[in-house]
Amino acid sequence: MTGLAFTWDLAKARAHLRKHGVSFAEARSVFYDDHARLADDPDHSEAEERFILLGLSNAARVLIVVHAYREREGLIRIISARKATPRERAGYDRGSRP
Numbered sequence: 001m002t003g004l005a006f007t008w009d010l011a012k013a014r015a016h017l018r019k020h021g022v023s024f025a026e027a028r029s030v031f032y033d034d035h036a037r038l039a040d041d042p043d044h045s046e047a048e049e050r051f052i053l054l055g056l057s058n059a060a061r062v063l064i065v066v067h068a069y070r071e072r073e074g075l076i077r078i079i080s081a082r083k084a085t086p087r088e089r090a091g092y093d094r095g096s097r098p
Contacts, residue, residue: 004028004031004032004076005073005074005075005076006024006028006031006075006077006078007070007073007075007076007077007078008024008077008078008079012079012080013078016080016081016082020081020082020083022057022061022063022081022082022083023081024081026057026058026059026061026063026081027057027065027078027081028078029057029058029059030053030055030056030057030063030065030081031053031076032058033055033056033057035055035092035095036053036054036055036056037053037054037055037091037092037095037096037097037098038051038052038053038054038097038098039051039052039054039097039098040052041066048068049068049069050066050067050068050079051066051067051068051069052064052065052066052098053065053066053067053098054084054088054091054097054098055092056092061083061084062083062084062088062089062092063081063082063083063084064081064082064084064088064098065078065080066078066080066081067079
């Protein structure tokens with residue numbers, strides 16, 4: 001995987017791995033899914049524009065990845081990642097937005 005640059009908070013990444021069983025390294029792979037669905041996430045931050053990505057990881061799991069794009073630095077900041085719910089997985093299969 002090349003072309004995209006990522007960053008995340010290490011403590012938050014460890015906490016998400018314990019809580020959700022999803023590493024941010026695996027979450028990064030969702031950005032390379034050609035069928036991933038992207039949606040705005042305006043309800044969770046006034047300080048930055050956030051997005052929700054629903055897509056298939058390199059471990060063949062459908063994930064929800066919340067992220068922000070730091071344009072000045074050219075970085076995608078992963079904020080959270082978790083396995084998609086059955087309803088979200090069905091939406092991915094149908095091509096629906098998260």
